Structures are given as C-alpha cells and as structure tokens.
Amino acid sequence: MRNVQQKLSIARGEKPAEMLFKNANLINVLSGEIYPAHVAVEDGRVVGMGEYEAHHVIDLKGAYLAPSLIDGHFHVESSMLTMPEFARAVVPHGTGAVVIDPHEYANVLGLDGIRYVLESSKNLPVDFFIMLPSCVPATAFETAGARLTADDLKLMIADERIAGVAELMNYPGVYLGDENELGKIRAGKGKNIDGHAPGLRGHNLNAYVLAGVNSDHESTELAEAREKLRLGMHILLREGSTERNLATLVPLINGHNTANCSFATDDKLAGDLVSEGHIDHCVRKAIQAGMAPIAALQIATISTARHYRLRNMGAIAPRFWADFIVFDDLQNLAVRQTYKKGILVAEDGKYLAPKSAIVPQPRSTMNLRYRAPIDFQVPLDHATKIRVIEIVPNQIVTRQLLEPPRTENGLVVADVARDILKLVVVERHHATGNVGVGFVRGFKLKTGALGSTVAHDAHNVVVVGTNDQDILSTIENLKEMRGGQVAVANGEVKAMLPLPIAGLVSDRPLDEVIQLIAVLNNAARALGCDLDAPFMTLSFLSLSPIPELKLTDLGLIDAVHMRATSLFV
Amino acid sequence: MRNVQQKLSIARGEKPAEMLFKNANLINVLSGEIYPAHVAVEDGRVVGMGEYEAHHVIDLKGAYLAPSLIDGHFHVESSMLTMPEFARAVVPHGTGAVVIDPHEYANVLGLDGIRYVLESSKNLPVDFFIMLPSCVPATAFETAGARLTADDLKLMIADERIAGVAELMNYPGVYLGDENELGKIRAGKGKNIDGHAPGLRGHNLNAYVLAGVNSDHESTELAEAREKLRLGMHILLREGSTERNLATLVPLINGHNTANCSFATDDKLAGDLVSEGHIDHCVRKAIQAGMAPIAALQIATISTARHYRLRNMGAIAPRFWADFIVFDDLQNLAVRQTYKKGILVAEDGKYLAPKSAIVPQPRSTMNLRYRAPIDFQVPLDHATKIRVIEIVPNQIVTRQLLEPPRTENGLVVADVARDILKLVVVERHHATGNVGVGFVRGFKLKTGALGSTVAHDAHNVVVVGTNDQDILSTIENLKEMRGGQVAVANGEVKAMLPLPIAGLVSDRPLDEVIQLIAVLNNAARALGCDLDAPFMTLSFLSLSPIPELKLTDLGLIDAVHMRATSLFV
Numbered sequence A, B: 001m002r003n004v005q006q007k008l009s010i011a012r013g014e015k016p017a018e019m020l021f022k023n024a025n026l027i028n029v030l031s032g033e034i035y036p037a038h039v040a041v042e043d044g045r046v047v048g049m050g051e052y053e054a055h056h057v058i059d060l061k062g063a064y065l066a067p068s069l070i071d072g073h074f075h076v077e078s079s080m081l082t083m084p085e086f087a088r089a090v091v092p093h094g095t096g097a098v099v100i101d102p103h104e105y106a107n108v109l110g111l112d113g114i115r116y117v118l119e120s121s122k123n124l125p126v127d128f129f130i131m132l133p134s135c136v137p138a139t140a141f142e143t144a145g146a147r148l149t150a151d152d153l154k155l156m157i158a159d160e161r162i163a164g165v166a167e168l169m170n171y172p173g174v175y176l177g178d179e180n181e182l183g184k185i186r187a188g189k190g191k192n193i194d195g196h197a198p199g200l201r202g203h204n205l206n207a208y209v210l211a212g213v214n215s216d217h218e219s220t221e222l223a224e225a226r227e228k229l230r231l232g233m234h235i236l237l238r239e240g241s242t243e244r245n246l247a248t249l250v251p252l253i254n255g256h257n258t259a260n261c262s263f264a265t266d267d268k269l270a271g272d273l274v275s276e277g278h279i280d281h282c283v284r285k286a287i288q289a290g291m292a293p294i295a296a297l298q299i300a301t302i303s304t305a306r307h308y309r310l311r312n313m314g315a316i317a318p319r320f321w322a323d324f325i326v327f328d329d330l331q332n333l334a335v336r337q338t339y340k341k342g343i344l345v346a347e348d349g350k351y352l353a354p355k356s357a358i359v360p361q362p363r364s365t366m367n368l369r370y371r372a373p374i375d376f377q378v379p380l381d382h383a384t385k386i387r388v389i390e391i392v393p394n395q396i397v398t399r400q401l402l403e404p405p406r407t408e409n410g411l412v413v414a415d416v417a418r419d420i421l422k423l424v425v426v427e428r429h430h431a432t433g434n435v436g437v438g439f440v441r442g443f444k445l446k447t448g449a450l451g452s453t454v455a456h457d458a459h460n461v462v463v464v465g466t467n468d469q470d471i472l473s474t475i476e477n478l479k480e481m482r483g484g485q486v487a488v489a490n491g492e493v494k495a496m497l498p499l500p501i502a503g504l505v506s507d508r509p510l511d512e513v514i515q516l517i518a519v520l521n522n523a524a525r526a527l528g529c530d531l532d533a534p535f536m537t538l539s540f541l542s543l544s545p546i547p548e549l550k551l552t553d554l555g556l557i558d559a560v561h562m563r564a565t566s567l568f569v
Helices: A004-011 A083-093 A103-109 A111-120 A150-156 A171-175 A179-187 A202-210 A222-230 A246-252 A270-275 A279-288 A293-299 A302-307 A468-480 A510-526 A534-539 B004-011 B083-093 B103-109 B111-120 B150-156 B171-175 B179-187 B202-210 B222-230 B246-252 B270-275 B279-288 B293-299 B302-307 B468-480 B510-526 B534-539
Strands: A017-028 A033-042 A045-049 A054-059 A064-067 A069-074 A095-100 A127-132 A162-168 A192-195 A234-238 A261-264 A324-327 A335-340 A343-347 A386-391 A398-403 A406-408 A411-413 A420-426 A435-441 A449-452 A461-465 A484-489 A492-498 A549-552 A555-558 B017-028 B033-042 B045-049 B054-059 B064-067 B069-074 B095-100 B127-132 B162-168 B192-195 B234-238 B261-264 B324-327 B335-340 B343-347 B386-391 B398-403 B406-408 B411-413 B420-426 B435-441 B449-452 B461-465 B484-489 B492-498 B549-552 B555-558
Touching: A004 A033, A004 A045, A004 B202, A017 A045, A033 A064, A033 A293, A045 B202, A069 A234, A069 A261, A069 A279, A069 A302, A083 A095, A083 A111, A083 A270, A083 A279, A083 A335, A083 A343, A083 A510, A095 A335, A103 A111, A111 A127, A111 A150, A150 A179, A162 A171, A162 A179, A171 A179, A171 A202, A202 A222, A202 B004, A202 B045, A222 A234, A222 A246, A234 A246, A246 A279, A261 A279, A261 A293, A261 A302, A270 A510, A279 A293, A293 A302, A386 A549, A398 A435, A398 A549, A420 A468, A420 A549, A435 A549, A435 A555, A449 A468, A449 A534, A461 A468, A461 A534, A468 A484, A484 A510, A492 A510, A510 A534, B004 B033, B004 B045, B017 B045, B033 B064, B033 B293, B069 B234, B069 B261, B069 B279, B069 B302, B083 B095, B083 B111, B083 B270, B083 B279, B083 B335, B083 B343, B083 B510, B095 B335, B103 B111, B111 B127, B111 B150, B150 B179, B162 B171, B162 B179, B171 B179, B171 B202, B202 B222, B222 B234, B222 B246, B234 B246, B246 B279, B261 B279, B261 B293, B261 B302, B270 B510, B279 B293, B293 B302, B386 B549, B398 B435, B398 B549, B420 B468, B420 B549, B435 B549, B435 B555, B449 B468, B449 B534, B461 B468, B461 B534, B468 B484, B484 B510, B492 B510, B510 B534
Parallel strands: A017 A054, A017 A064, A069 A095, A095 A127, A127 A162, A162 A192, A234 A261, A386 A435, B017 B054, B017 B064, B069 B095, B095 B127, B127 B162, B162 B192, B234 B261, B386 B435
Antiparallel strands: A017 A033, A033 A045, A064 A324, A324 A335, A335 A343, A386 A398, A406 A411, A420 A435, A420 A461, A449 A461, A449 A484, A484 A492, A549 A555, B017 B033, B033 B045, B064 B324, B324 B335, B335 B343, B386 B398, B406 B411, B420 B435, B420 B461, B449 B461, B449 B484, B484 B492, B549 B555
8 A cells, every 4th residue: 555654644634635425325335234424535545434624525415325346257358348448338337346257358369368458457447357268269179269278377377467267167177077177276376266057056066166166157047056155156146138147046145145146247248238237237136136235235346356355345444445336326226426546437327537548459360261162162962951050049059950951053052041041160360271161040131141250269250141252251351350240242341340359349439339239230130130139149159068059160060969060961 | 185086076976975974954154044964075175065975974863063163363372271282172162273363472482482383283173373473572661582573474474374464452553654563564465464452443443444454353342343343344253261242242243244253262261261162152152142143153154264264164065174063052052073174073072183293392481580689679769659550350451559668677578468569570581680570459468479471461470479588489480390370488389380381381281271270279369369360460460551550570661651660659
C-alpha cells in the first residue's frame, strides 16, 4: 500500500480524506448487515468508516452502497469485444472484476494470446484475473493454433493476475488419472483449479474432486449442484446468453453456504451484456427467485473474491479498493453509479472512463492453404448414403442423419430443396492444407454461404454454403478481413463482421459491434436462414467433444465414440 | 498428494478403500447440511463419499461425524505442557489443529524457540500452525531473552507451517504508523496478520485495520466485536481459562457471517483443558447460547481453516485429511472418538496415539547474576512513602498504593502484618545483573516466598517473599531446577514445578503436571496466600504494558504513562 503514513493519518481522523461517501445504506458483506454508514476514501482505497472530514463529499442520501460485482467465470471472447470495449459494456452494470478464461485466444495464439489479454486488460475500470487455459487443443481431432502443456502453464502461474488453471474440460482424463491432466493441476501450484464436468456424478465425480479440481459451473440440475457442493466444489451459478441455470440452482443456497458459491456468465454476447446486464442481472434474478438480497450480494462479491483470492476486493472496509456500486432499490438492483478505486466510471448507464491506451494487436492468424475448388469437392463414392450433421436449434449437440446424396457431374453437392448444405472447414493456423468437407441440415439457406473464423475450439475457418463458388468467396473474404464472420451470395458480400484480433474479436467500439452483429444476422435471414443465432450455431459445428457428429479440419468426427468417421456410409 | 493413481481408482470405485465410515450423520460444513452419508478413507485422506467397498468398515450407526476442531489462537506455553503432552490433553476433546503464537518461547529463546516449537510439534495427532511472534520484547521496559525484528520474521515466513504474523500487541504503534510495526506487517508477505486491540474503537481502529491487521481476539463487548467485524477483521471468539468472552459475543453471529469468525482459547491451563475441554467446550457453549449447531461447527472448523489457509483441513470432502470427530448428541457435543488422518487417536476420553519421538530440549535459559543479599536490599530513603503494587484478584491490571515503609536496620523490609511483601525480579537471559525490587500487596503470605520463571512477557525470575533469606533460597532453587515455580519457607522447598524447557514448560507428562500445579497451589495456600491462582498472579506482575504499576528487572514501571518510576515518593 503506497503512501501509508498519509492514509493512516486520514484514518486516524487527523486530516481530511479525498472523498467521503456520506449517508450510505451500506451493504456490508463481511458482517452480513445493511446499515447506515459513511465511507472515507483516499488514493483509491477505503481508509475509514464513520465520521470523517473530506475534500469532496458525496451525499448518497440513503442510497445503497455495495462492493462492485464480480464474475467468477467468463470467456471474454464470447462478447467479440476487446477488453476496453467489454469494460464499456459491463461497467455501467456494476462489474468491478472478472475472472476470465481466455480459452479461445489461447487456442489460436497460445501463450501469446494470454499475454495479449494480460496486456490489453491493464488500467481499465474492471480488473481482470486470468485462469490459464487447460485444454489447448481441446481434442486430438482438430488442428488448433497452439498446444499448451503443463510446462507452459508453469511459466505463467506465478503472475499475480493469474488466479489459477481454467476449467479442466477433459474431465474423464482427470478422473481416470491421465498424467497430462494431473500435470496441469500440479502446475497450478496451489492456486485455484477450475472444473467443468456437466452431469458428472457419483464415483467419478469423487475422483475428479480428489484429483484437485475445486469448482464447477456446469451444473444444470439442483441435485447435481448439491452433490458437487457437498464434495467441496465451489459452485458457480451460471447465467449467460444461452446457458441459463440460475433459477434452477437458487434453492441450493441455505443460510450456511454462500461462501461456497459465485455467479458466472461463462459466455455472453455483447448485445445481451448491454441490454440485460451482467452480474447485476444474476443478482436480480437470484433475488426474484427468493434469495436474500444480502446473500445474493455476498455471492456476487466477497465469496468470489475469496475463492479466487482477489486481494482487497469484494467488500467495503479499510484497505479494500474503493470499488463501489450505488443503487436505490434492493429488489431490482438497477446500478446508478459505478466507482473504480474511488473514481466514478459509470452513471445512469453511461460509461465515463477515459479512453484507454491502444495495445498492439497480436500477429495475424489467417494462415490458409487450400486448392480451390478441388479441396471443396466431394467425388461420388459407390455408397448410397452420406452422413449429414443435423442441427438441434439452440443447442450445441447435433444429430447424425443418413441421407442419399444429390450429385452433379460425379460430385456430391448441396441440395437446397432438402436443406442439405455443404460444410467446409479449412485449417487456418499453420497453413497445413487440411480441409474437411461434410454436409449439414438446419441452416435453410436458399442461396449463398455463411462463414466464420470463430469455430470452437480450434477456431479454424468454417463455412456453410449452397455452392462452391460462394464458399470460396466466403473464405477469400474472411482472409482479406483477417478473420471474422461474413454472409456472401453470388460472390457478393451481404454483411460482414471483421474480427481481426485472432479471428475472434472485433477492433470496433461496442455499439458498432452490436450493430454489425445485427446486420449480419439479418443478412443470414435474408438468405433464408431462420435460426436464432446462425453464426453461433455455425461456430459450434466443429466442437468435436460434443455429440453426435461434427466436422473439423481433419474431417467428420463421430463425437459419440470420439473417432474419425467417413462421409459415405 | 502421494499415490494419486491408487487413490483415484478407489474413488472411482474400482478397488476397496482402506476404511469406510458407514452410516454417519455427516456434518457437512461446506454445504451447511447434516445428512446420512458414508465416507471412504485411504492413506489418511477422504477419497470418496457414497457407496464404497472397504477393507475396514466402521459402522457409525447414525452417530455424528464432523471435521476435527481447530483453535484459531493459542499460546501453548500457557498449558506448561510440551507439544506432545498438550496433544494428549486436547485430542480426546476433538482438536485436530491449533494455530499457535509461541510468544513466550520467542521472548526467552528468539528464533530458536520458534524452531523448537516447529520441531517438537511434528508427527503428532494435532497439526500446529505457527504465527510468528511480533512483540519480542513486548516493551522497552524489561530485558527479554531475544529481540525479533521484521527481518527475523522474514527469515521464517515462507515455511508452510507458518500461518502469518502473530498478534500485533503494540496497537498504538501500528495505528500511529511506527515503521518497525509496519515492517512486521510487510514481513507477513500476504500471510495472515493477527491483531490484538482490546477496546480499540473508532478512528484509531480504522487505522489499525488499514495498516493490514486482519483479525482480533480481544473483544470483550458485543458492540466492540461488531465494529471490528464490520471493518473486516476476522473475529476470534475467545474462551480461555480466565478470559471468557464467548457468551457475550455469540449474538454477533447472524446467518451471513460465520465465515468471518473462529473460536480461540488464547491461554488455557492444563487442568482446564482436561476437565472442561478445548474447542469442543466453545462449541457447546455457543450452542447453549443459542447458536445453530451447524454454524458453531463451521466456526470451529472450516472458517478457521480458511482464514489461516490450513490446506485440506476443516471439512470432510475428497482430498481433505481424514481428521474426524464422532459424537452422539448435537447439543452437548461429547466427543466419543477422534481420528487423525484416518487413525483413531482418542476414544472415550482416552488418548491412543503412540508415544512421539523425543526432541532435544532447547539450551538452558537460566543465566543469572546477582549479589545476595545486597541486590535485594532497599536502603531507606528520606521519603516517607513507598509505591506498592496492589493486586486486583483475577485480573492482570494492578493498582498503585502509597504506603509508609516498614524499616529494619536502615532497610525497607516486608511487612507481613500489613500484607506488604517484597517483590524481586532478576534478569535471567543474559546475566546482566539487573535486579528490580519493589513491594506488593495481595499475596497475604505469612512466611516464606513464591517464585516463578514464568513472568510475562520477558519471563525473568520473579519472587514475592516475606524475607530476603527465603527470596534467595527461592532463586537458588529455581536456578537448580532450570526454571519453574516454587514455594519455599525457612529455606525449605514446600512444593515445586520444574519447568526446564525455557523456564516455561514442564518436561513431565500431562497428569503429573496437573498434579504438581495442584500441590504447588496448596503449598502457597499453606503459606497464607488466598489467591485463586497465586503463581499466575505473580507471573503478570512484570507485564509492563498493563496498568497501573509493575516491576521488571529494570525497576518499577508506571504502566499508565509508560515510564520508569521510583519506589520512594
């Protein structure tokens, strides 16, 4: 703590403080009480509670004063925003700190991606703490941009902004004692080890916890969450854009376990962050579902700060950072003001922080090699049926269909009439020349193609199209814009969202990104697609760990039995 | 964790575990629930909860199974027992871990004392975690055996059994920003910093917390404890042999703050530990005072383990140590069995742990130099009154009396008729030759003398006597037994408790120590003393920070104004 003597003399009441937050209705998450109080702040920290003189008095007139809110698990790439623009989205909602897993950055850029996140998240009105991605690449059935081993994690674990090792998604590997996975846990050196074990119960869950995993955010059922909590896992109650488990899990909280729970969003779109909110939305929803407001606010602040050991955060008391939110109604928690280290950084929905320094973008990540059109063509086999990926709307699972192929000139081609479109995945990290080709039902495009360089988890180029010309045009456009998402028809770009940062994130301001996404989705609709989120659906078609059938740069993957499979049956 | 693969396969249910605790009524302090469960244990750790096979099944038939209890702050020297004998006293009461401040050892032996405690507390059925003493010496008004600076603390802070820096008793020094005190806080390197601030409130308390102190165990009033808790201090609810604050402080606990409280005993005599209990007594008393049993047990286990970062302790869940207690009644919590790392170490009050290895005793600490009788003599001054220390029974404060001296042959001597006895303090660490002489009222000895090498906080030799011959004999006997406590009359030892370990601790077994103390107190009574605890009273007469009048090897100390003062007025 700098200027200790100055701060101590202010605390002793000998000198006026910089600021006094007067007549607050203080949410004290440490004593578990709400009561009238005054809070003195100097040089970004709370220095005293009680009667103090100050140069600048902020009379809260009985408004609630609470610690800023903390997200326990978030993939910032899901917002497609740079760190400063993400801050612009969430600070007006009262967010003061976020524990992030830069899983997508790491899959594309490796340690460079993590360093970029560390660098570009400095000096913002939100503090970012990083969990080191543990699943890069996610599986052996795709080509990612990097491979992170336990030794790589050890290189960075000591950094004070690294809070631990991120979600160990290969949970069978962990509970079966795979030495690579156990090595990643040991690399955590006593910092937190996040879990990810959807539906895991019973004996294998015990083994997963025994191995050293100490949190989970994947519970979708109350009994599952209760079992995990009883075994000692810190439970993150998740409420993101698509995964919404909060209301189901609220009954987990009794009077004696709030210390072991956090809120998390996991993945949330920029537009949802702005319109619906961030952790403030979780708090509101929890209170509506019957949780005591003080408990909901403890979960949103001190419980998360303590679990991830975020020093001097998550409470209002001497030595803590003056990260505050002000609001008027305890039931609906509409954040009126957000303070970061004593500075007003948002008010009435308006972001007030100064423009942050520009950080150099990471290297280009569009290293493609392919032969067009031959790489996208599928010569007819003697087989009578092909495997087709069937989309399940709003879910990341798919189904496998067996359909007779439509052919033209000895090639299997898209069949718009039956909604069987061509799906192409082109490796983009190492110019390997890997191209996977398959077919998909569910997009309902009548013409053109949609493409994305966001494609979990390896983030290769994925394109769905009605014809090879538009597929090629889509790929060329994505290359030209250094990654992104695009809708093309008859060789013409209908809408595009450039994502030049790792092919994952926009370099544009928040409002513009939200608008570009809306235009892009409208363009997809104009081409005939009726999915709620066509590009998000597209981005999950390469996610090889999730059943039933997926396509990566290495070809079709039977994700039930975890093995490569053939197009023709 | 050793034998990981073996443990994981047991957790997965593939092999039988070493032990299964079946049909437990599990106190789950993590989920805040009590419910029927089975707990599998292998190699000292919990490996699974649920249906498991085991080589050895312990059917608890519905008895309660809880984590072993933890004391958050204790001076083990107050028991006058070695670490193994202290374990013998508390393990049958369910204690599994103790956070100790070896303040007395350090005042006598410095870093060697802390090393001795670390060494002699290994491989016992209680785990000891050490807070590094921060007040050695306690004040400048006495000669202690050692001086520990911030640099000394830094030498040891990284040890994994060092939990932080012990109570910063010089609380004005801290809140006034004394650089020595702040240096000790910085030496903590992010580990815990214990406080000690009786009665401190308001602005100065804010400054004390701001400086980095994060606990307190000195609250004697509810409002004081509440103010400290609100400011972010971890509150230790103390219930020792003499300081008994628990019942007063129980109303502090609401449904939302158990994570921020612990139980502590601070100082507790061997006899009280055996007969009344240890932390089990705190839990019983808290429940009787209206605390929910689950909350009391959380405070006694996980809250303390987390605050002091005792890894894998304080709960029953996979990876945690199998430190358990078994009991049948949730209201009176009579511990029936205690397990340490899965081994039964106490049952029905009987200690079952094997005899521990003998650790070499630290060096002799009786380095006296004095000239008898001249050093004990007080030549008459022209003044008409002398300052006399008046004992306040059962308190560590004293009062100052002004009395006419009784004289013999030009010397001021004890006056048994008026209960004004001679008090002598002889420096024992460095053979400085320092001898302080004064007078005290309250012991009511008719003959003989009482002496002790336990004399807070410098632990010099302190003797109260009716005549110089017996005072000398007392000192010689103490020297011969390498420290201890003794009652002498007419040159004859009436009873003695040798404390050869630093002059503070007995090398005898628990039962013998308790018996020797009883005999010693009876001997003091036979000499006329009617105090409840004559040697404890004697041991506090040198404690210079506590008002009003004290005697150290440097002479009489005015402990109100913190300055040396004269015998004659």
